[in-house]
Amino acid sequence: MVAARNEVSAWRPRVPGVVEVFHARFTEHAYPMHVHDVWTLLIVDEGAVRYDLDRREHGTARDTVTLLPPQVPHNGSPATAGGFRKRVLYLDLTRLDETLIGPAVDGPDLVDPLLRHRVGRLHTALADRGDALEAESRLALIGERLRHHLRPRLMTATPAADRGVAHRLRDLLDARLPDGVSLKEAAQALHAHPAHLVRAFTAAFGLAPHQYLMGRRVDHARRLLLAGLPPAEVAPAAGFYDQPHLTRHFKRLTGTTPGRYSRGA
Numbered sequence: 001m002v003a004a005r006n007e008v009s010a011w012r013p014r015v016p017g018v019v020e021v022f023h024a025r026f027t028e029h030a031y032p033m034h035v036h037d038v039w040t041l042l043i044v045d046e047g048a049v050r051y052d053l054d055r056r057e058h059g060t061a062r063d064t065v066t067l068l069p070p071q072v073p074h075n076g077s078p079a080t081a082g083g084f085r086k087r088v089l090y091l092d093l094t095r096l097d098e099t100l101i102g103p104a105v106d107g108p109d110l111v112d113p114l115l116r117h118r119v120g121r122l123h124t125a126l127a128d129r130g131d132a133l134e135a136e137s138r139l140a141l142i143g144e145r146l147r148h149h150l151r152p153r154l155m156t157a158t159p160a161a162d163r164g165v166a167h168r169l170r171d172l173l174d175a176r177l178p179d180g181v182s183l184k185e186a187a188q189a190l191h192a193h194p195a196h197l198v199r200a201f202t203a204a205f206g207l208a209p210h211q212y213l214m215g216r217r218v219d220h221a222r223r224l225l226l227a228g229l230p231p232a233e234v235a236p237a238a239g240f241y242d243q244p245h246l247t248r249h250f251k252r253l254t255g256t257t258p259g260r261y262s263r264g265a
Contacts, residue, residue, distance in 0.1 A: 013126045015135045016184050017095040020088075021126050027083035031076040039091040039104075040068035041142075043119050047084030051076040054105050065115050067096075067146060069104040087123050095143050103150040115145050125210075128248075130241030134210035136183035140194040165192050166204035173213050177220060178239040180213070213239075218253045221246060225262040234258060 007025040012018070019038050025046070033052070042049075048061040053074045060066040061079075068074055070093070078084050118138055125135040168190050172181055186209075187194045201209045221238040225231065232243050240246040243258075250258050 013132070013135065014129070015126065015132055015139065016182070017092055017139065018126070018135075019090040019092050021123070022088040022090065023086070023123075024088075025083065025085040026078060028078065029083075030078075031074075033073045033075045035071050035073050036068070036090065037070050038093070039070055039096050040066075041089040041091060041119065041146075042066040042068065043087050043116060045085045045087065047082055048079040049076050049084050049086065050079040053108055058109055060109050063111060063113070063116065065110045065112060065119055066108055067104050067110065067150075068108055069101040070098075072101065072105055087120075089119070089122070089126075091143075095139070096146060100147065100150045107149075110146075110149050112145070112149065115142065115149075118142050118145070128241075128245065130245035131210065133180060133183060133213055134208070136194070137198045137208055137210050140183060140198055144195040163200070163204045165190055165197065166200045169197055169201050169209060170205065170212065173209060174216065177213070177216055178237065180239055183209075214249050215253060218250055221250060221258065222254070222261065225258055228262075231258040231262070 006027065006029055008023070010020055010022045012020055031051075042060060043065055044060055044062055046062070048059060049066075050057065050059045051074050052058070053068060054072050058066075059079055119142060122135060122138040122142060125131045125138055169186055172186055172189060181189075183194045183197065187197055190197065192200075198209060201212070205212060207215075217239045221234050221240070224234045224237055229237070231246060235241075235243045235246040238246065240249070247257055250256075250261070254261060
């Protein structure tokens with residue numbers, strides 16, 4: 001029986017704080033001891049990984065999220081006969097600061113189904129260059145939850161919805177509909193923390209900022225299509241990265257493709 005080949009893909013998305021996205025399947029590869037100058041946020045989709053961190057043995061499986069701190073030596077190897085498939089985000093210190101390194105060394109493996117789900121959804125968003133706002137929003141909530149795990153005593157109760165900042169963010173999204181606005185830009189313009197923006201908006205309107213933005217862009221695309229513009233021209237005019245990006249979101253929200261919609265099919 002021929003062993004499965006190793007598979008690796010990596011890219012750097014245009015999302016502040018994300019240094020690299022790395023997906024891999026390894027059957028026998030073992031990492032030697034090494035360090036990174038950034039945070040390593042790891043989930044395993046198949047198999048399991050064993051590793052040493054700061055001279056202590058650990059293991060991560062499919063139900064855990066592993067956070068390896070910068071500048072702390074670690075290695076890694078398959079813990080099961082079939083190897084493992086993993087997805088990794090490398091995050092710079094603007095997302096998690098150096099004060100969290102010690103707690104991360106003490107407890108790098110987090111059993112948190114919600115966090116695991118959010119990290120998986122973030123990887124999906126990062127795979128599409130047109131979904132940067134969604135990726136930023138998901139990353140902000142992931143960072144907040146990671147800090148909750150690492151510094152639980154510093155966390156306070158969830159504040160009530162801030163309807164004022166939510167409405168201001170909605171106005172900003174409406175004003176920047178075709179060009180879009182990054183979560184970092186919105187936070188600076190509205191003088192609010194990115195995670196607070198996402199939470200306040202979702203609490204006020206019942207959907208996340210990126211969902212609102214995509215819905216408004218699809219509405220705009222519908223009007224342009226009915227005005228006679230072809231889908232290839234509608235996509236950039238409505239704020240989509242390209243025509244496939246438009247088609248994917250348009251079909252998800254309307255049940256049909258832009259071409260069929262404009263033909264009345």
